[in-house]
Amino acid sequence: MKKLFYLLLFVSFNLFAQPDSTAVEGTTIEEYNYLTKGYKIQIESGLDMKKGYVLKNVPGYFSDKMSYTNDNLFKRESNYKLLYKEGSTKPCAILMILTVYHKSKLTGTHYFCIPTYNSNLWLNFKEDLYKVYMKNYETNTQLNRVDLFQHYINSLKMISYCLTAENIK
Numbered sequence: 001m002k003k004l005f006y007l008l009l010f011v012s013f014n015l016f017a018q019p020d021s022t023a024v025e026g027t028t029i030e031e032y033n034y035l036t037k038g039y040k041i042q043i044e045s046g047l048d049m050k051k052g053y054v055l056k057n058v059p060g061y062f063s064d065k066m067s068y069t070n071d072n073l074f075k076r077e078s079n080y081k082l083l084y085k086e087g088s089t090k091p092c093a094i095l096m097i098l099t100v101y102h103k104s105k106l107t108g109t110h111y112f113c114i115p116t117y118n119s120n121l122w123l124n125f126k127e128d129l130y131k132v133y134m135k136n137y138e139t140n141t142q143l144n145r146v147d148l149f150q151h152y153i154n155s156l157k158m159i160s161y162c163l164t165a166e167n168i169k
Contacts, residue, residue: 026119027093035083035095035113036128054084055095058163075101080114082163091164092116096156098132108132117161126153 034050041047049055058080069075077099082091094114100107110132115121133149 025092025116027113027115027121029121031083031093032113032115032121032124035093036111039095040109040111052086053092054086056082056084056091058082073103075104077101083113094160094163100132114156114160116164117157122157129153 031053034053038050042049065080066078067075079097079099081095081097083093083095084091093116096112096114098110098112100110112129113121113125115125129152130149133152
């Protein structure tokens, strides 16, 4: 009987426990769409930042710019910024600005939202990035490209975890 009492007491505490206020919410579809479509419009039109949000540079211990060149044919430069809800200490998404060059000529600038590590929008991100990645990447075999792309996605998910799981100072 005593064991049953403690079991019920334990269950009741768990039922009424408050959720962890430090848990990171996943990136919303509104935030995703803003970074993939709205940010470009904002920059090109000189509009103000989306109300309720702040865009900050990546902290100094992470590189905010990466570059990759493939046999002097293709060059990709990625720049990163963190999207915060005003008053929050944890980013709600990561903006990736991907600039692609072919034979030193600019062929396009693409805007991507890297969701928080726990977001349900990773499939959206993967599909959006896949379209650009496969179009602008040459290797000997299709399989090679798919393997490299999956490695790239896994690396970005790890970066997302590092940048969105903890408070960034």
